[in-house]
Amino acid sequence: MAAGLGWALALRRREEPFLLLAAGVVLAAVALVPLMFLGGELGKGDALRHAAHALSAPRTWALFVSSLGFATAVTVLCLAIGLPLGLLLGRADVPLRRVALWLHAFPVFVPPFLLALGWFHVFGRGGLAASTLGARLLFSWPGAVAVLALALTPVVTSLVAVGLQAIDPSLEEAALLVAGPRRTAAGILLPLVRPATALAALVVFSLAFSELGVPMFLRVPVYPGMVFSRLGGVDYAPGEAFALALPLFAVAVGLLLFERRAAGRRSFAVLGLRSREVPDLRLGHWRPVAIVFTAAAALLPVAPLAALVIDAARGHGFSELAQWIGASAWNSLFDALMAATLVLALSVVIGHAAARGRRGGVGLDALAVLAFVTPASVLGVGLIATWNRPSLQGVYGTSAIVALAFAARYGAVGLRTAAVSFSQGSEHYEEAAAIGGARFLRRLGRILVPIHARGLLAAWLLAVVFCLRDLETAVLLYPAGQEPLTVRIFTLEANGPGSVVAALSCVQVAMTAAVLAVGSALLFRRKA
Amino acid sequence: MASGALACRSRSREVVVYLSIDQVFTEPILRDFERQSGVKVRAVFDTEETKSTGVLNRIIAEARSPQADVFWSGDPVRPQLLVKRGLVRAYLSPEAAAIPPAFKAADGTWTGGAARARLLLVNKTRVKPEEMPRSVRDLADRRWKGQTAIANPLFGTTTMHVAALADAWGDDALKSFLTQLKANGCRIASSNGEVKRLVASGEVAFGLADTDDAAEALHDGAPIEVVYPDQDGMGTLLMPTAVVSLAGPHTEEARRLVDYLLSVPAEQKLVDVAAHIPLRADVKPAAGGKRASEIKTMQIDYAKVAGTMERLQPWLRDWAGL
Amino acid sequence: MSTSIQLDGVTVLRQGRKVLDDVSLAIPASETLSLLGSSGSGKTTLLRVVAGFVAPHLGVVRLGDALVTERGRIVLAPEERDVAMVFQDLALWPHLTVHGNLAFGLDGKKVPRTERDDRIAAILARVGLSGKERRHPGELSGGERQRVAIARALVLDPRAVLFDEPLSNLDVGLKQELLALFRELLGERRATALYVTHDPREAQALGDRTAVLDEGRIVHLGRIDDLRSRPDLPFARMILEALG
Structure with a gap:
């Protein structure tokens, strides 16, 4: 009991390093461990x-x-x-x-x-x-x-x-x-x-x-x-x-x-x-x-996009949309929103640490960039090796694995945007909060996040659209029957009716445009 | 809705199927099964395009905790690789009785269904009737320098095709053919679908693709003539689809799905919508289409082709520059 | 509640250079010490060492009897030191109202709501900002913001207050007015204060004693007038010239 209390107290007193450690563990679990698993394959045969x-x-x-x-x-x-x-x-x-x-x-x-x-x-x-x-x-x-x-x-x-x-x-x-x-x-x-x-x-x-x-x-x-x-x-x-x-x-x-x-x-x-x-x-x-x-x-x-619209309209692709789109647009949105929210959570902690030059922050930033340039297929197979276990079916068999894969691949996008935002704000805001008695979590919630709300919203929005546009990561891991729209376009592209594929592409474009429009409206909203 | 998306996979009354046959043809058949059986089908589709690692490798990568109950393969060769790795749960479907012995495994590891033929798609605006190619060897003919296309033999059905050619001609003859192809400026497309696009748009004069690609191009009104190659020689390569029962968690539902996919209605639908060639005597060929018995086909030992396919890979990678 | 501040042998290195070089300093409870120095002399670093934002490479810091910083280690984090700070750029949180800025620290200390609001009302009345509780910092004049900043520091009733050149960008009239206010407030509360400035007049006006920092070392500690007896020292001459 006493030991537990001591541990809780230590945790509270060192919220910032513990939180960074937790974020680092998550990032490592989705980006580093899979690559290490693949590295381990080198030892076989x-x-x-x-x-x-x-x-x-x-x-x-x-x-x-x-x-x-x-x-x-x-x-x-x-x-x-x-x-x-x-x-x-x-x-x-x-x-x-x-x-x-x-x-x-x-x-x-x-x-x-x-x-x-x-x-x-x-x-x-x-x-x-x-x-x-x-x-x-x-x-x-x-x-x-x-x-x-x-x-x-x-x-x-x-x-x-x-x-x-x-x-x-x-x-x-x-x-x-x-x-x-x-x-x-x-x-x-x-x-x-x-x-x-x-x-x-x-x-x-x-x-x-x-x-x-x-x-x-x-x-x-x-x-x-x-x-x-x-x-x-x-x-x-x-x-x-x-x-x-x-x-x-x-x-x-x-x-x-x-x-x-x-x-x-x-x-x-x-x-x-x-x-x-x-x-x-x-x-x-x-x-x-x-x-x-x-x-x-x-x-x-815009020319290639216009060509897709013309092709879809000419071949009556739009009228056949309902038959082919299934739940894929919803799957795309759901995966992207989940992943971007996870990316945001990681970005707030790691982005802050990187911007402030905290120990570990720069290393985690580098890990995120490494995952960003790693070929999606390599990262994907590593993720399967890491996460496809009977005990982890709550993750691997569900959309959660797609969200984790996205977080690994596009973490750098959100993290960098958040880091940019933090580095532009005065450090004194958080120091003033610290000296006012606020621990890291409270500083984060009450001071840093509200002050950098726009930058963080931009980080979230960028993560959403990068996840929405993804094909190569999701195609390896999506749970059976829950494919995102890009995958459906891609799988239908082989021998599917061209105009339907073009129409589905238009939906993909429209969905992205809508997310960007809503996001920008929030981003550039005048302060009340 | 969110809880639906997150719901755990171990729901009863569902079956997970991985497919390497085009979604556009197979999804309606899976929907029919859902309606009839009340079992929910959760599918992962493949495209034979090079951008995905392919469901076959996903099955291998997932071996530690198998997800897929059924693999519906575009050919019977790839399932051999799964048999070799012990990932197949043999099942002798009662429906298999109607399939000719050449197109199924006696031990129930795989059972064939409606087949595709490997065809030459010829653009009629670029090739005169008297110049029509008749053999796959014409792809390397100097007369057509820079005007032919095949899909990358590292991926998709072309892998099986080159392996079958190696078994028929010998490795050296195949390698010299592929070397000639390259010297002849034959375009290496990322998929059969792209070969179809290249031929249909007239970017190349002719190319090697599958029955379903041909049907799709004809359906779109492309100026295409279809040639069954080597009818006066070794024969055309016929690739039956293959239904394979895997080690996923839904054994009972998997068997019901396997039975359905091998049944008359499913094969008939594949024949009708994807211009496949029927194997069962009780399935009618598509309008203007042929039965397997009407085509001179290459004699294939699928297990041997699978071995050849693996053996050829390093050389093919060199050849493809990857 | 005010407490003494004590630094012993504090040395801070930055890129191999000594920003603070073996600084020892004791400020008794309730004293205001001015820390005077030119740009780059290390005075802000010294303040940040006391606040707990910077860990020195050598030396220790004590608040009262408690060891708060020792060589290379922050023993007590800034949020646990119960000191307050007025920043050069004030660092008023722009998304919170004046009331929100003052309530933030009190809420963290779990001060009951009525008591919290009473304390805020009292300090705002004292600095002449009654009725401006609902304004955001962006809606206030420069002088008003300074008052909010000092009120935010003092409302917590801290053991010590640290000032980092808070008046450096103000005109002379406003500066005099605010210096007088600071002096009164610190006197009323008998607060220990460390006031960093590069302006000898501010140092003289506010500090009981003045420490002069030059290239990371304390070169004078005492009353500023004592420098008149040392016209041989270059920095003394400059300070005295500035004082006229």
């Missing part, structure tokens, strides 16, 4: 020898380098379009900036394979703008780079645009006194959003490097495809898949180091939702060019 053989083959490394090149090309293209566009949409005197940003950003929340499918409906033979050259270009290395870059550029644009709005206005005004808008933009504003740019590059590179659907659809061999072939082929070899994933982990560590170096101590201080009263940068005679550029950037990514 000839797995280690096969793995060594696979890792020593020149072909492995040739493909690895080629994939690095692919992801680099996508990242460079995204930066080349996203940086100037972020500047224009964030700060310049371009009309309808907010609308353009929303239109431009939307495709990032749609599963990339749907965009590839949409582009096929545009450029493939029999498509809306069919031509031999277009079709040939689409099914090529540059085509795959372009499709993925168009899908991911909004990551750069949005982070840069929002980052620009968080810059102290006086810095910009000081520059405008001695230089024109162009020099101010190039010499002051863009360098100041370096942390945002670095984070954007990290996210784009990670997503491009781990993407399987688009390159496979467009027949570009990539390294994750090689890892996948150890799990999706006939000779199921999870240990070998893990070994082949090791270079990917090295890339993840490299990315983290790059980001820390590029962003410096401001790693998390990127986003802000502060309003500002600074006049827009004047573009002068460049304005018409800029307007054409932003209009193209806003409308181009």
Whole structure:
């Protein structure tokens, strides 16, 4: 009894480290333990020898380098379009900036394979703008780079645009006194959003490097495809898949180091939702060019989605929807909401620790990023090995396993957003609460969460849409009969009626748009 | 609703089935079973596309605590891998009596159902009637350089097809054929469905796919001619679907589902909606379709093909560049 | 309820540099000590060591008889020290009203509701903010916010109050007014206070004694006027010039 009380007292006195430990245990259980289980497979039979053989083959490394090149090309293209566009949409005197940003950003929340499918409906033979050259270009290395870059550029644009709005206005005004808008933009504003740019590059590179659907659809061999072939082929070899994933982990560590170096101590201080009263940068005679550029950037990514709508309407796909959609849209929403709520809980604790540089916080942040770049199939098979046990059927046999898998894969998204929000608020708020006698949980509930409500809501919302767009994680684990909509689109895509698949894709898009609309309404709601 | 989504799997009166046959064809049959039996069916579908690891590997990965009661496979080769790993619970369904012996296992580990043939889908706008390909070897013919397509042989039914070819021709002949294919610029699509799309849209002149892909393309009005390859040679590869009883927790319901999937109404539906080829004498072929007995088919030892398939994997990965 | 504050041999390192270098300091109960120093002299760090936000690499801190911090370890967490702090940026919680800001700490101490509201009303009346309980910090003037901040600190009846340059951004008139208020309030409550500032006039106006911190070391401890006898010391000359 006394020992129990002592333990409870110790727990209360060290709420923050215990809570961080608990969050760390959850993150480790969904992200680290599965990978360790797979690592353990290496010890079975000839797995280690096969793995060594696979890792020593020149072909492995040739493909690895080629994939690095692919992801680099996508990242460079995204930066080349996203940086100037972020500047224009964030700060310049371009009309309808907010609308353009929303239109431009939307495709990032749609599963990339749907965009590839949409582009096929545009450029493939029999498509809306069919031509031999277009079709040939689409099914090529540059085509795959372009499709993925168009899908991911909004990551750069949005982070840069929002980052620009968080810059102290006086810095910009000081520059405008001695230089024109162009020099101010190039010499002051863009360098100041370096942390945002670095984070954007990290996210784009990670997503491009781990993407399987688009390159496979467009027949570009990539390294994750090689890892996948150890799990999706006939000779199921999870240990070998893990070994082949090791270079990917090295890339993840490299990315983290790059980001820390590029962003410096401001790693998390990127986003802000502060309003500002600074006049827009004047573009002068460049304005018409800029307007054409932003209009193209806003409308181009919408083209594949429009092609899907046209295809669905032409083939009466919408009238057959009820017959095919089942409960999949609800399953998607339920899984995404559950997962995002778990991600939020983890993000509040770990994001806070990472932002404040607490011991363990930075390590857990790195673990989340590692899980983010791990191929979904590797993580998924690891999760099955970890969680599919008779005693854990309450988790594995239900939607809970999908939520856990999502939390592992997209934890980094919520965690980073939360960390950014925490790092932008004054530390004194929580210190004032601490010195006022509040322990960590009370500080969290009464001070930190209310003050950072918008940032945390943004973290939750991002986690929701990333889970909604997921295909590769859920397809491995969803409980029988409870498939999310992306999986249903994907499974029906093989031989299903094209117009129904297009119509289901439209539902996916509409559902995402609705979630974003509700979320943004809450996010940008004026304070009463 | 939330509690429904979270409900534990051990509910009675339900059965869990994993399928590697297209959802669009099988879901209506499962619904019919639900209506007739009152047993709820919870399904996991596969697509043969490369983006999923495939239900077969999910069954293997879940071996520690089996989830699936029934595996309804698009071919009888993959179930052999499960038999080898001891994941199959043999069951001799009374319905199996009507299936010809070549299309079932005597020990009840698997029983065949309506079959698919591996066909050449030819785009009529790109190929003149007198130039129609007649053999799978034509995929490697220089005349069609850069104008043919097959699905990635690492995944899906193409895996089985190349293994069957290796058994028929010998490994070396198969490898040299695949090498020629590559040199000939044959497109390696991610799935048979994509081969169908490529042929239907005219991006390639012809490609290798399944009966159901052909039916779907014809249904969509694509300008396609269907060729049963090698009718004057080794024959066309026929792949029966296979129903397999697994070690999942719902034994009784699993047997009822297996019986139903092998019954006349289920096979008839698969024949009607997916243009499959009937095995049972009491099932009518689809309009314009054929019976198995009307086609010259390759002679297949499914267990041997399964072994070949595993043996070929490393070489195929090299060949596919993965 | 006020208590003494005692630091013995406190050293804080940051990136190999000594931010505080073997600082020893004793503030008897009910005394107000001003801590004077230029930017980077380590005065805010010293305050944060006392508050429990920073663990020193060497040395100990005591509040009364209780050891609260020892070498490398926070023995008593900030929330258990029963001290109050007025921050440079005030750190008024923007989502809570004036009443909410004051009630937060009292609720944590489980003060009964009526007593809590009485104490809040009393302190707000004392700082001249009666009737503004329902305002949010964003709806108050700069001077009013300062008053809320001091009221939030004192309503808890703490064992000691720590001030981190709370008046640094105010105009001279307001500063004088608030200094007078602080002095009165601290006098009435006989509270122990540590007041950090870089302005010698503030230090002189508020402190019973003044400690001068330079490059992490205490170079003077006593009345500020005592510096007049040491015109040879550069910092003394600067302080005296500032005082005119």
